[in-house]
Amino acid sequence: MAVGDASFPQMPAIPGVRLGTAMAGIKKANRRDLVVIQAPAGARIAGVFTRNAFCAAPVTVAREHLATEQEARYLVINTGNANAGTGDEGLRDAHATCAELARLTGVAAEAVMPFSTGVIGEPLPMERLLAGLPAALETLGEGSDSWHQAGEGILTTDTRPKGASVTLELGDATVTINGIAKGSGMIQPNMATMLGFVATDATLDQALLEELLRETADRSFNCITVDGDTSTNDACVLISTQRGPAVVGDEAIAIFRNGLQRVMTDLAQAIIRDGEGATKFVTLQVNGATTRQEALDVAFTVAHSPLVKTALYASDANWGRILAAVGRAPVTDFDVTKVTIDLGEIRLVEKGGRAPCYTEEAGSTVMAREEIPIRIDLGRGEQSATVWTTDLSHDYITINADYRS
């Protein structure tokens, strides 16, 4: 199941960013499961990574390599195996993967960043993985098809590849931002089982690149949740080839930030639309909070409630469950009589109870839709936050009870 439009967008080339894929048979035969992304010499790269204390070996190594003086030139991503919970052997395997790709391409091992996703706790099938690298390098290309195939090559339980692209006018010049992402379960704030690879031809200095990646990730990938589980492997990387127009000055930075946010949010929402077993795409907007964190706390409490999620699955406007979830959010001195809850255009709750004008019929009309907006106003302050989530369906259980992920 998945919600909404499944098409993969046309992606303009970003000169110097080349993507190649191979079928290495890491877990299953006959599927793209190995991706190499090449950045041109002189490119800058920023990354954000999982905050799970058990981070996977490739995350450790990617972080290390990103921190060296050596400029990053290659990303190598395998699906089918997360190389997580694999101890010292896992670190050796991640290093060996970088070393082999470095040998094949004539760069330093520290110029390669590794990424893995899939089953936790099993050793990487190194022989097959390494054997696949030459094939992935042979297919390196800049075109839209290369982006599409790379988008497919990083999937696990996803049902479709996820891509987003924007073209921005920066003065007289044009800037492109392309991105691909994967993820459909184990999705929650502070990165999901989520990999995102975004590239732009714009020229940005390293500090700005890192700041904009953090900022936009906080309002996209860190605002989605399928099931509250955080992966050991999450990462999102932003490559700037430094070949296009410079992003300098408040106006240019604002334009670029908006464009980047659009790509990041599109990718994050695509992950939710393809959430495991998802039949609904739910936008939870919390307003009237005293801090953004408070708004996020309420939004995630509702988004993680299995009772709210099963009611969404049933298209049942069971506002009592939403109210109960709001009521148990970690908010101090909570005056519930000031809370309002709206379902789409319908007022559900006010003054601590069902709104007088509410009818089951009106609620059911909204709940029958695939895309459901829920707006909660706490009546305490000026801050807000938006979180995107799915319902909880039989298919979620089937996928996660049957799939060793």
Add this chain to the structure above:
Amino acid sequence: MAVGDASFPQMPAIPGVRLGTAMAGIKKANRRDLVVIQAPAGARIAGVFTRNAFCAAPVTVAREHLATEQEARYLVINTGNANAGTGDEGLRDAHATCAELARLTGVAAEAVMPFSTGVIGEPLPMERLLAGLPAALETLGEGSDSWHQAGEGILTTDTRPKGASVTLELGDATVTINGIAKGSGMIQPNMATMLGFVATDATLDQALLEELLRETADRSFNCITVDGDTSTNDACVLISTQRGPAVVGDEAIAIFRNGLQRVMTDLAQAIIRDGEGATKFVTLQVNGATTRQEALDVAFTVAHSPLVKTALYASDANWGRILAAVGRAPVTDFDVTKVTIDLGEIRLVEKGGRAPCYTEEAGSTVMAREEIPIRIDLGRGEQSATVWTTDLSHDYITINADYRS
């Protein structure tokens, strides 16, 4: 579905504590849905209540009445309707219920404590509820059957009544503690959609009664979770008739505390065994924490993980999911290389990865059981906590997508 023994124990009478039930047709016909519990004159009562900010009208009124000088003489419990999210009308209905029972029995309205459980946000069907009160009073009795029928009369989605009883030797005298409880979904710390009614003939002063109820609830009802949702209506009440032997002195208090803990823990575990859709009963013990709260945080993070819960449902020893959940628990400066995870007698994880001696076969043997103990040692300190939970099954979805609770 439910796990383990379904029998209801024999309950010795506690002189003066009488229970009556009626079929008032509050939501469905032909089921016990109204219960009255009578405490004798001179009894003392302690209560603990939901911390949900949207607490239901009966919780507000029960708290108010408990705080008055008036001694509590009657509890009135209806199922089928939670009288929650019902605003001022709900408060009026809860007060009217107390007033009518007071009128029928000749006590003050403040001597009656109301409790409700069931669907949120619909007005109480007052006419049917009040009409049922005389019938419930007519059946008041002290015997085991009365406890059993009251146990049935408070159920919602539960598949079976839950009772526990202990008899203690206190010097030359004998003390009895009986309890009944309900709850099977929306179960989480700080009270679940949980009602518990416990009574004893022992004589305790008010401060000790309250302290022991809080203490034992913290290690029983506040340590269970089905789905992380907290109800608006949770309450647990402890009645002491003051007619039996006095609980005075360290030794007597220790004996009584242990007995009360046993009743409370038995009832809490019975709720989990009957958790919505439960096919597994899971004991999560976290040791080696620096504080009890830290141990609880880790235990609940694992217990709420849908990926861990679906793996348990599938009897899949997917230790990677347990490890990932432990890794995202809110613990600072977490050295994951010190963590060990045991599944029953099998070592799953040590030194940040799969234990060398672990085999899938050994893991599967434990996972095939109905009762699964998981022991997590954080290697940081001396504190521990135990939490009980269920798996997440297709039946959970079916129950909560179909039932308007």
